[in-house]
Amino acid sequence: MSKKVLMKGNEAMCLAAIMAGCKAYFGYPITPQNEIPEYMSQHMEESGGVFIQAESEIAAINMVYGAAAGGVRAMTSSSSPGIALKQEGISYLVGSDLPCVIVSVSRGGPGLGGILPSQADYFQSTRGGGNGDYYIPVYAPSSVQESVDLTIKSFEIADKYRTPVMVLVDGLLGQMMEPVEIKDYKPTLIEKPWATNGDSGRRKRNIVNSLSLNAEGLEETNLRRFEKYKEILKTEEMVENHVKDGDEMAIVAYGTPSRIVLNAIDILAEQGIKAGLIRPVTLWPFPYSTFANLPSSVKNILVCELSMGQMIEDVRQGVQGKHPIHFYGRTGGVIFSPEEIAKKAAEVAKGGA
Amino acid sequence: MTTKIIFSGFGGQGILTLGQIVATIAMKKGHHVTWMPSYGAEMRGGTANCAVVISDKLIGSPLVDTNIDALCAMNDASVTKFLSKVKPGGNAFINSSIVTESPKRDDITIREIDATNIATKVGNPKVANMVMLSGFLKDTDLFTMEDIEGALHDTFGQKYPKLIPLNIEAIKAGA
Numbered sequence: 001m002s003k004k005v006l007m008k009g010n011e012a013m014c015l016a017a018i019m020a021g022c023k024a025y026f027g028y029p030i031t032p033q034n035e036i037p038e039y040m041s042q043h044m045e046e047s048g049g050v051f052i053q054a055e056s057e058i059a060a061i062n063m064v065y066g067a068a069a070g071g072v073r074a075m076t077s078s079s080s081p082g083i084a085l086k087q088e089g090i091s092y093l094v095g096s097d098l099p100c101v102i103v104s105v106s107r108g109g110p111g112l113g114g115i116l117p118s119q120a121d122y123f124q125s126t127r128g129g130g131n132g133d134y135y136i137p138v139y140a141p142s143s144v145q146e147s148v149d150l151t152i153k154s155f156e157i158a159d160k161y162r163t164p165v166m167v168l169v170d171g172l173l174g175q176m177m178e179p180v181e182i183k184d185y186k187p188t189l190i191e192k193p194w195a196t197n198g199d200s201g202r203r204k205r206n207i208v209n210s211l212s213l214n215a216e217g218l219e220e221t222n223l224r225r226f227e228k229y230k231e232i233l234k235t236e237e238m239v240e241n242h243v244k245d246g247d248e249m250a251i252v253a254y255g256t257p258s259r260i261v262l263n264a265i266d267i268l269a270e271q272g273i274k275a276g277l278i279r280p281v282t283l284w285p286f287p288y289s290t291f292a293n294l295p296s297s298v299k300n301i302l303v304c305e306l307s308m309g310q311m312i313e314d315v316r317q318g319v320q321g322k323h324p325i326h327f328y329g330r331t332g333g334v335i336f337s338p339e340e341i342a343k344k345a346a347e348v349a350k351g352g353a
Numbered sequence: 354m355t356t357k358i359i360f361s362g363f364g365g366q367g368i369l370t371l372g373q374i375v376a377t378i379a380m381k382k383g384h385h386v387t388w389m390p391s392y393g394a395e396m397r398g399g400t401a402n403c404a405v406v407i408s409d410k411l412i413g414s415p416l417v418d419t420n421i422d423a424l425c426a427m428n429d430a431s432v433t434k435f436l437s438k439v440k441p442g443g444n445a446f447i448n449s450s451i452v453t454e455s456p457k458r459d460d461i462t463i464r465e466i467d468a469t470n471i472a473t474k475v476g477n478p479k480v481a482n483m484v485m486l487s488g489f490l491k492d493t494d495l496f497t498m499e500d501i502e503g504a505l506h507d508t509f510g511q512k513y514p515k516l517i518p519l520n521i522e523a524i525k526a527g528a
Binding site for chain 2: 260262
C-alpha cells in the first residue's frame with residue numbers, strides 16, 4: 001500500500017524519520033527549518049518517541065549523543081549558524097562511533113547571515129567544523145520525494161556504520177511542497193551490543209566515550225574508523241549522471257539548484273548547445289570517478305552552486321585537469337534563474353568565459 | 354505542458370492555502386506539481402505569495418519569476434509586482450473589492466472579481482480566496498468544480514469538515 005500526499009520538504013523529512021524508527025528528536029528553532037521541530041512536537045509522542053525543545057543547538061546535539069549512546073535512533077536539525085554550533089557535538093559523536101541523523105536546511109551566511117536558500121555550507125557539511133580526523137556521509141536530495149527516501153536511508157547508514165549522517169538541503173527544498181509517495185516501510189533495527197541501555201546487569205557495563213589518552217590506542221581507533229570510511233567510499237557513493245556521448249558540456253549542481261539547471265539545459269538545447277547534468281547525491285563520498293570518465297565530446301564543465309564555489313574543489317579533484325572547469329554562482333540567498341545559467345553556459349560554449 | 358501560477362495578496366487572505374488547494378487538485382489529477390511560498394519575514398497584514406507549477410513532465414525550478422500563465426492577485430501590491438510578468442495570452446484574476454487601480458494590459462485576459470464583497474455576502478470575508486477560484490473555472494481548463502470539491506475534502510476533510518460547504522458556496526457565488 002502506498003499513498004500520495006502533498007508535503008513540505010521539512011515535514012516530509014520528519015515523517016520519514018518517524019517511519020525509520022526515530023525515537024528521539026532534539027531541536028532548537030531557526031528559520032528555514034522551523035517546520036521540523038513543529039512537526040516533531042506534534043508527532044514524536046504519538047509515535048512513542050521523545051521530543052525536546054532544547055535550550056540551545058549545542059544542548060540539542062548533546063542530547064542526541066545521549067540518546068544515540070542509549071541505542072535509539074535519534075535526530076536533530078538546524079540551519080547554517082545552528083549547524084555551526086553543533087560541530088563540536090558532531091565530532092564527539094564521531095569520536096564515540098555513535099549513529100545519528102542531522103538535518104541541515106541551509107541559509108545565507110557567514111555569521112547570522114540571512115534566512116533565504118543557500119549552498120554555502122558545502123564545506124561545513126563535507127569537511128566539518130569539528131576537530132579530529134573524520135568524515136560523515138552527506139546526502140543532498142533535490143526533491144521532496146528524495147528527501148523522504150534519503151532520510152530513511154540516512155538512519156540505515158548511520159546504524160550500519162555507527163556514524164552521524166547529514167541530510168543537507170537548502171531552504172528551497174525545506175519550504176516547498178511536492179507530492180510524495182508514502183510507501184509501507186518497516187525499519188530493520190540492528191542489535192547494538194555497545195549501547196549503554198542498562199541491560200539489568202546481564203553483561204559487563206558498556207562505556208561510550210571519545211577520550212583516549214593513549215596515543216597508540218587512539219591511532220588504532222582512528223585507523224579502524226578509516227577502514228570503515230574505505231568501505232563507505234567503495235559502496236555508498238550516489239550520483240545522477242545525465243551526460244551522454246555527444247554532449248559538449250557537463251553542468252554540475254546538487255540539491256534543488258540542479259533542477260534550475262535542468263531548465264537551463266532545455267534552453268541551451270533550443271540554442272543547439274548539448275549539455276548534460278551531473279548531480280552528486282552523496283557529497284561525501286563525492287562521486288569523483290564520474291568526472292574521470294566523461295565522454296570525449298565534453299569540452300567544458302560548468303559548476304553551478306548557490307555559493308561562491310565550494311563543491312567546485314571536489315569537481316576539480318575528480319576532473320584532474322582533463323577538462324576546463326567554469327563556475328556560475330549566486331550567494332547570500334539570491335537564487336539563479338535558468339536564463340542566467342543558460343547565458344553563462346552559452347558564453348562558455350563559445351569560448352568566451 | 355507546464356503551467357505557472359502565482360497567488361499573491363495580504364498575509365491572512367488565505368493565499369498560501371489557495372495555492373495548496375490548487376496544487377492538491379493537480380496532484381490528484383496525476384500531474385507533477387510544486388508549491389513554493391515566499392518565505393521572507395512574512396507576517397499577518399504583510400505581503401504573501403506562492404508559486405504553483407503544474408506540468409505533465411518532471412518540474413525543474415519550482416520558482417516563478419517571469420512568464421506567468423495565471424496570476425491571482427488579491428491586493429494592489431500584488432498587481433504592481435506581478436501583472437507585468439504575466440506572459441502575453443495569459444490570465445489575471447484580480448480581487449476588485451480591494452484592488453483600487455484598474456489593471457492595464459491588453460495582451461492578456463483580465464477578470465475582475467468582487468471577491469471580498471461576494472465572500473462577505475456568503476457569510477465570511479475569509480473565503481474571498483475561494484471566490485477567486487471561480488475565475489479559474491471560467492477562463493482556464495485547469496480544473497472543474499468537482500476537482501475543487503475533492504481537493505477541499507483532502508485539505509480540510511479531517512480537521513475542519515464543517516468549513517467545506519461554506520467554501521463551495523463561495524466559489525459558486527463567484528461563478
